Amino acid sequence: MESWMMAIAILLPLVAGILVFIIRQYHVQSFIVVLTAIILAVNSILFLQQGPFTYSPGGFNWGLMVTILDYVILLFYLYVGISLRNWLVLIFALTQLIPLAWWEFGMKAHVELTPAFVVDHLSIVMTLVISIIGSLICIYALRYMYDHEHHTKLAKSRQPRFLFWLVIFLGAMNGLVFANNLVWLYFFWEVTTLCCFQLIAHDLTKEAINNAARALWMNSLGGTAFVFALIFLYVTQGGAEALSVQNIISGHITGAVIILPVALLCFTGFTKAAQMPFQSWLLGAMVAPTPVSALLHSSTMVKAGVYLVLRLAPAYAGTHLSTIIAIAGAFTFFAASGLAISQTTGKRVLAYSTIANLGLIIACAGINTPLAIAAAILLIIFHAISKGLLFLCAGTIEHQIWSREIEDMEGLAAKAPLTTLITTVGILSMFLPPFGMLLGKWLALEAAYMVPLAAIFFVLASTLTIVFWTKWLGRLLQVLPKIGWPREKLSLSYSVPLWLLLIGIFVIGMGVGPIYQNFILSATNNVITGNQIIPIGWHSLILTGTAFVEKGILGIFLVWPLFLILAVALLLPLLFIGLKPKELRPVYLCGEQTGDLDTDEWLAEADVKTKFQLGGYYYQKVLGEKTLDPWVNTIAIVILVIMLGYGVIIK
Amino acid sequence: MGLIEKSRIKSPWILHFDNSSCNGCDIEILACLTPLYDVERFGMVNMGNPKHADVLLITGPVNRRTARVLKNLYAQVPDPKIVIAVGTCASSGGVFHNCYNVLGGVDKVIPVDVYIPGCAARPEAIIDGVVLALQKLASLRGDKK
Amino acid sequence: MIDQLITVIVALIVAPLIGGLLFGFDRKITARLQGRYGPPIIQPFYDFFKLLGKQHIAVSKLQFIWIYGYLTFMVVSLLFLVLKLDILLLVFLLGFAGVCFVLGAFSTKSPYAHFGANRELLQILAYEPVLLFLALGVYAQNGSFLISEIFKQDKPLLFTLWPLFIAVLFILTIKMRKSPFDISTSHHAHQEIVRGTVTEYSGPYYALIQLVEWYELVLLLGIIALFWTNPLWVGILIALGAFILELLIDNIAARLTARWMVRLSWSVGLVLGIINIAYLYLTKGVA
Secondary structure (H helix, E strand, O other): OHHHHHHHHHHHHHHHHHHHHHOOOHHHHHHHHHHHHHHHHHHHHHHHHHOOEEEOOOOOOHHHHHHHHHHHHHHHHHHHHHHHOOHHHHHHHHHHHHHHHHHHHHOOOOOOOOOOEEEOHHHHHHHHHHHHHHHHHHHHHHHHHHHHHHHHOOOOOOHHHHHHHHHHHHHHHHHHHHEOEHHHHHHHHHHHHHHHHHHHHHHOOHHHHHHHHHHHHHHHHHHHHHHHHHHHHHHHHOOHHHHEHHHHHOOOOOOHHHHHHHHHHHHHHHHHOOOOOOHHHHHHHHHOOHHHHHHHHHHOOHHHHHHHHHHOHHHHOOOHHHHHHHHHHHHHHHHHHHHHHOOOEHHHHHHHHHHHHHHHHHHHHHHOOHHHHHHHHHHHHHHHHHHHHHHHHHHHHHHHHOOOEOHHHOOHHHHOHHHHHHHHHHHHHHHOOOOHHHHHHHHHHHHHHHOHHHHHHHHHHHHHHHHHHHHHHHHHOOOOOOOOOOOOOOOHHHHHHHHHHHHHHHHHHHOHHHHHHHHHHHHHHHHOOOOOEEEEOOOEEEEEOOOOOOOOEEEEEEOHHHHHHHHHHHHHHHHHOOOOHHHEOOOOOOOOEOOOOOOOEEEOHHHOEEEOOOOOOOOHHHHOHHHHHHHHHHHHHHHHHHHHOHHHHOO | OOHHHHHHHHOOEEEEEEOOOOOHHHHHHHHHHOOOOOHHHHOOEEEOOHHHOOEEEEEOOEEHHHHHHHHHHHHHOOOOOEEEEEHHHHHHOHHHOOOOOEEEOHHHOOOOOEEEOOOOOOHHHHHHHHHHHHHHHHHOOOOOO | OHHHHHHHHHHHHHHHHHHHHHHHHHHHHHHHHOOOOOOOOOHHHHHHHHHHOOOOOEOOHHHHHHHHHHHHHHHHHHHHHHOOOEHHHHHHHHHHHHHHHHHHHHOOOOHHHHHHHHHHHHHHHHHHHHHHHHHHHHHHHHOOOEHHHHHHOOOOHHHHHHHHHHHHHHHHHHHOOOOOOOOOOOOOOOOHHHHHHHOOOOHHHHHHHHHHHHHHHHHHHHHHHOOOOOOHHHHHHHHHHHHHHHHHHHHHOOOOOHHHHHHHHHHHHHHHHHHHHHHHHHHHOOO
16 A cells, blocks of 8 residues: 555656656646646545655665666756857756765665654645645646647647656655655655656747756755765764665754754755745746746745755754854845845746745744744745746736736736736735745744844835735726626636636634644644644634743634634635626826726827826836845855854864 | 714715816815814714715816716715705806817716805805705605615 | 634724824925914825715726735735734735825826836835845844734844834835925825826725825834834834934925935945844844
8 A cells, every 4th residue: 555655646747747757648648737737636645645655665676776766867967068059057966966976886885764654644744735736736747738839830749758758747845855865855856856857847938948947957966965975874873774764853863963964965955945045937937838937936946945844953953053044044034125126027026925935934944943843844835826826826927918017917906807907816825814824934934033144034025025025916806987798718628727826725724723633734843843832613813932932822813703814804805795887997197087987098288098007016126136146146045055064163 | 853864964975076067166175174174073074975965076077088977977976965066167057068079067067965165166265165065965865765 | 712803803993083084284384384274183094984975987897807816915914903913914915005106007008107116116115125125124033924923022123123213214204205305296296197096096996005005004103013012002103203214304305306216225224234134133132
């Protein structure tokens, strides 16, 4: 049973990927992808029912296979570096390849670990996110890529290739979260980097290839740190046992030496999670078709980065490294939120918001109290749902107006009311109560006093967050006086994932109490023991004291009452406020409007009818990338240097 | 008299619109707001936006350019509303009545409730006119649809 | 439970009465400071009922949805205060109310409302961090985010949180839309950007906005009263003093630009907040 579940989680996507690659018929492909999606989702729920277990595959020399594939991937990077004449890619491929070869062949390192896979509650949470949300995105991609290719008028469909990489991405992620053997973890890590590279480069435009190469070298830099961490652990601890994730985090390996490899692994996590100063690869990844972005941002890739940092939290608990990680994450949260304000492209706003929220999650891992870790896990789940939904919305909008610019989305509510409604809920769920993301942010802030600098960054960042989301949402809603909405029809492949994610936001948001009690608590306990959150059924979450306050209650978050209030505040008016045509008036334009209701024309000088135009504010001089990037990157690099230097030396 | 009717009298918000006045009456209207006359003691407030206004105070004769604007503004004032023509020009066109571009008094374009004569109309007369208008306003129904 | 219910009902009814009277007081004081006689003190209620009796006119359905959201969330924030719940959540709910107000203005294609909405966003940017810092400060002092915990302490918050108190006074000017920071929509300058955010609201919906402002004023003064809860009447006196101080500032200050507002509040407000929290952290620690 367990071996079957593992096989389905990791190998089924591979098989399905190969099938869709070979069979080039749209309907058959769709069938395979949908079937895989359903099986993966069911499988992940089985994992939830099964609970934790360990597993080592037998019957085949999987270790050898992993080693061979490692080299195949690295040699492919070499090839990419040479063929694109991108020296950074080349250098960082070599810095992985040479030490790895020296270690495995020169030192004859042989890492066979049992168990090879450890399934615990944290990885079950991750696999649920990957398998359910990732699968929904794959379903969405079917129709999206069909439309995409239709629009770009491609001579020969590249969809099979696209779906191939998309689907095996899920398998690699599943492998990554279950792997206990660090060498295997490294392998899955490289597979996700490879998938990411292929998917970003998919459109084969110059920009796409350049950005894919950037993603590749940045992640290879992280990979290099990973390789060095592997070798360091192996050499100093003298043996394969040191390369077990469980051994590292359970304190079996002691001594000051552990902190360096852990810091290196966290650094790797930072590159993958696109933390400052590595944010540019994730921003560049926006050139890819939207399902790719959705997948990278919500359930895979960047979540691997935060997963690694979170997973290692026990290994650096109570050290200065932990504090610095908290500050680094909080700084990213702050800086990315500020930069998001100046973005004029919807997808880039989403990208910065992802970077910011990942920073928040990493900061929570760094704060390292039971409350903060619970916040991090909740944020991973809620962020995956909301951001997945928002990217799918962005894709849907893009296929309706064929633009990604926020300015072109003006008045979308009048053109595509259904999409706008879903997008609105998605955006609100990112930063306002009672939705899950805010719950996470609230938990994080209540926990953040342990690291006051992080708390200050949190405060500033959550304010900036309000500004950029509201600004964008405001552009969507800008409508002319009109009665009634046009009917909007979305194809099933679009609407099913959208609606499911939308329902997910509400169901998981409202049921956060029982969900926390039943499975997030145990996931938290995989990282840090202790429980500071006491859910009172569906009603509320009560936070209890820390070391700072033993005596009482830290805070209370009401859950369903707030959802009820939300319904009263927005849903009831939406349903029950009627508007009669004769109540409509044009907007106030000093009496100079041309008279008709749904027009945005006014009579300028010499009675010339002129359309008036409104634009958003972006504050690019103050908050633009050109102004801020040098500062932000410098500070981020300084923090990283401190992390790898001070954090490691002074325990 | 109900609460709402009473409140209506107590809180007339004014929108001042200048057609093509010589600015004499406009200055007098502004004089009403000064400490000497202080119309705010009656709850009168000079609003800048027809959507918030109850009373349209209009000065000057209507010309071909302003007629359309006046109509637009009038349409944007929610019922119940009162229109007051301030000064001789607004009432009848005054000395401009035969000009090539002048249509005449305000009542050529929108219905007027109160005419305040004078060139320029004195602040006392304006206040008096508004009070007269308020009596009419009290008797109007809000849901005049 | 019954107690709480009574508190809720009393707060729902009494808060707008107090808020409305305070607004009337504001108009009276302002008039007196300008050498005028001023309207009766219950003038805001006349305005309110008059507006209720006016015709519905609308620009879009969306703007009304947001205005109900604005009302509901403002009331809920106030209830959080009177029920003595979590102050951090209260600030977030207040943030939701602010967002609703901005979105209501954004959901019309009106240049003036749009203008006001963008400025209102800057106002949020200016005041929100200070409110969040206040919540953190309360936690640093009491070890709990609960307002009920503040009431249990004998020592007033003002003793240790006085820098934050000054910061809150600073943003009170922004939140009450008083000069020099009445930039998105102004109480006394009726013709400026033809009232910004509220340009497209009229009649009963405009009345709703006034109602929300009454609730908001009571809520803000209530938050200030938290600085001295034992006995509460000192806190209330402080809050009233703060209110009168704001009126004075309103009448003697010229308006500043949005850029100045953000710059000042992020320098003065934040520095005070950060110093306060840093001081508490260093003296009290976390363990």
